[in-house]
Amino acid sequence: MSEARLMVEIDRVLPAPPATVYRALTDPELYQRWMGPDGSVTTIEEMDLRIGGRLAFRVRLPEHDMEFGIHGFYEEIEPERRLVHSWLVEGDDDVSTVVMTLESVGDGTRLSITHHGLTSPEDVSQNQGGWTHQLDRLETVLATAG
Amino acid sequence: MNREVDAVFAALADPSRRAILERLAAGEATVGAVAAPLDMALPSVSKHVKVLERAGLVVRRVRGREHWLRLAPHGFASAADWMTHYAQFWSDSADRLAEVVADLSSNEGDPHE
16 A cells, blocks of 8 residues: 555544534534634634535634644535535645444434544555554554664 | 653553553543553553653643543654544544533523523
8 A cells, every 4th residue: 555544533422412413513603613623713614515515614723823724525414314524634635534423322412423534644654544553553663663 | 762762662562551542542531431441450550541641642630539631642653643633633523512512402401592
């Protein structure tokens, strides 16, 4: 393989039913309130919720004096169940994919977010894998380097 | 190699410590939550956590009586460092989302809102 294809997966049970969670994922005003790391400020530029429709937003990190634009296109839309869109960071050539799935559990919703197809700019000799593989491989890298 | 890298390598050489890091890759957690799946006494877990802290891989925050652990954003070099950023990005986003939907739920439950 000539480039790394990596992924990040997270899983959370959220304290609201799937309909509410889905609304937070698809309403621009609500989306701005949660998208991005702690301390960030997100501004939606476009959220055209249909297959092939464009999602575009900017994330500002005042603490780090950083700002970046992210955009993508919706690939799968299943209300209250599944949302898939591409993910392209401004100034970067590599397209990755974000998959969000919702599942009703008790009074809440299990939300899984998988961000896959990530390419590490600094590491082009690795094969694909998740966090576990990353750790295993880091050991190898360090052992080799040592 | 420098001492920092030696410390990282030594920290990662243990399966329990890797399990702790994998747990923290999913988000901030208490020492107790990290210890639960390990089948290990709390003092042993604390020792492992200290090794990870010294290696700069894990950061501890004390909130009341609870000790919360999270991955250090700059703990890993190169590819893994970068992976940590995306893990953090989504972990933070999901935490924030949890607050937003909790707000929505409580407002929807109140007819005066």
